[in-house]
Amino acid sequence: MNALLIGWLLLPFLLAFSSALRPKLGWWMALICCTATLVVGLALGFAPEAIRIQLVGPFGVSLLLDGFLTPFLVLNALVGAAVLLDRGQSQEDPSFCLLLMALHGSINSALVCHDLISLYVALEVVSLCAFLLIADRHRVQSLWIALRYLLVGSTALLFYLIGCAQIHASHGSFGFEGVRGATAGPLALLLVGLLTKSGLFISGLWLPRTHAEAPAQVSALLSGVVITAGAAPLMRLAQASSAIGSVVLWLGLASTGFAVVFALLEPDVKRLLAWSTVSQVGLVVLSPLTAGLFALGHGIAKACLFLLARHFPSRRLEDWEEMPLPFSVALPMRLAALSIAGCPLLVGYLAKERLQLELGPLPALLVTVFSVGTAAVYTRLWASPIQRVPSGWTWPVSWGVTLLVAGLVLSNGLPLMGHDSLPWLASLKPASLGKSLGVLLAGWAVHRLIQPFRAQLRLPDVERFDDLIGSMGIMGTAIVVMLLW
Amino acid sequence: MIEALVLVTALAGFLGVLLRRNLFLKVLALDVMSTGVIGFFVLLAARSGLRTPILETSPEVVQPVSPFADPVPQAVILTAIVIGFSVQALLLVVITHLARREPTLQVDAMEEPTEG
Secondary structure, eight states: OHHHHHHHHHHHHHHHHHHHHOGGGHHHHHHHHHHHHHHHHHHHHHOSSOEEEEOSSTTSOEEEEOGGGHHHHHHHHHHHHHHHHHHOSOOSOTHHHHHHHHHHHHHHHHHHBOBHHHHHHHHHHHHHHHHHHHOOTTOHHHHHHHHHHHHHHHHHHHHHHHHHHHHHHHHSOOBGGGGTTOOHHHHHHHHHHHHHHHTOGGGGTTHHHHHHHSOHHHHHHIIIIITHHHHHHHHHHHHHOHHHHHHHHHHHHHHHHHHHHHHHHOOBHHHHHHHHHHHHHHHHTTOTTTHHHHHHHHHHHHHHHHHHGGGOSOSBGGGGGGOOBOHHHHHHHHHHHHHHHTOTTSHHHHHHHHHHHHSOHHHHHHHHHHHHHHHHHHHGGGOSOBOSSOOSOOOOSOHHHHHHHHHHHHGGGHHHHSSOOHHHHHTTSHHHHHHHHHHHHHHHHHHHHHGGGTTTOOOOOOOSHHHHHHHHHHHHHHHHHHHHO | OHHHHHHHHHHHHHHHHHHOOBHHHHHHHHHHHHHHHHHHHHHHHTTSOOBOSOOOOOTTSOOOOSOBOOHHHHHHHHHHHHHHHHHHHHHHHHHHHHHHHOTTOBHHHHTSOOOO
16 A cells, blocks of 8 residues: 555656656656546545555654545646646647656645655755746746746745754654644744745745746646645644644735735736735635645636636736637636635635634634635626627637536535535535625625726835845744744 | 854845845855755754764774764755755756846846846
């Protein structure tokens, strides 16, 4: 059993190197990796108890595989497969499939590892692969964005390493359990690293430009799954230490509110999607119990929207009202937007309902308020009319998008696999359904209300390089204050 | 005392990344910061002792009495050094590409949203 799991972890790297030798088979190899991850993810959902693997002795690598990982692994598999299907077997850039497999494998490693140093290594590999995917050496702007991404990520992970060293010095091990009794200093250093990698609150200021400038398929990977490589371990740490849990809860809420405001006023559609990622990651990290489902719902929908972004008539949202979209683009786009906004029957709604059951009264109220904001943000994607004249049957726009839309509906069944299907039934009560429809209507009203003022309202530019680096210092200080308090 | 100095090195590197206007110097500052972190790990490993943690099994060698250094942080930081080195290499490659378009490598010039 353990040998199979380790084989699954190593498979993407093995196939990535093989694909360098046989580039023509790269596409199929990458698809095999995604299928293997999907199977392992679903199998873990049925596993009766958690599997712990300790490699090379007590000081070696420790892995923990349990039901918590199921949605994350399914998400990684689905988004990877969708990007491959969307791309087709084109030979134009053979290194793409290689990098995709390496990225896929390193995200899997970041999800399953259960000690601080393995996590560091996995996150660095994720950064390097993402950097190589973003960088296009023919475009200066793309090189600059990629360089910025790697520089910010490496700086954050150096802070994380100092935190690891201090935890080792006080507890004698690098295991996640070591954070339980740790003091504020090491915890703050660890959190600065992980918050930057998952793109939360002001640690996530690097995210909007990076995700908006990257090619559409890479953006789908970045927004869909790469952020979960930071968010999922953050939730593991929050499970191990309640101090981290409460700090991350409030930072998550702050992130959601802060980014919703930026998304509401953003004129560019790709940047709007990227800001919305910052706000949705905030909701993902609110509770370890719902993190997986929420990340799955958001990741599928956001990857779908980014894949569709290539077919948008314009990136400027104010022009959308005069630009009709073909039905084959408009339908998946509207479904994905509805899912993130929390429309019933799509997975986003289920995740939001379960999250509200887990939270205390004040955070739950704030989540409802921010949901109205999210609904207002996604109402803007509905602005474009649907093309009346059918110019031939164009559906599907791509099989990748079709896969993701199917995922949006089918993921509703995922919580049934666990042992607690009760919240699933509770989420379909008339009161919950009415509330979510109310939130959607309120979102539409907010959208209409601020529409006339949008041109006059300008938010400060907070995405310059100095802001990104400076925000780490601010966040570190803020976390120490929160932990001591 | 040495611990504080090593952490000050890391902090100086961080301030360099923050305050230097030139991209090349920012990347060098990242290296300074990474040197500080490596020094911190080595220092922690040396807290229990200075001797190389290798057991002598041959009976002729008299076992010395000085205590061992902790091998775990040493092994860990070796990985981090390799990763840091590859990150530096990649960053410098990108910088050489950027320098063809922006020979001054000033960060403010990069942030202008002009498409090249």
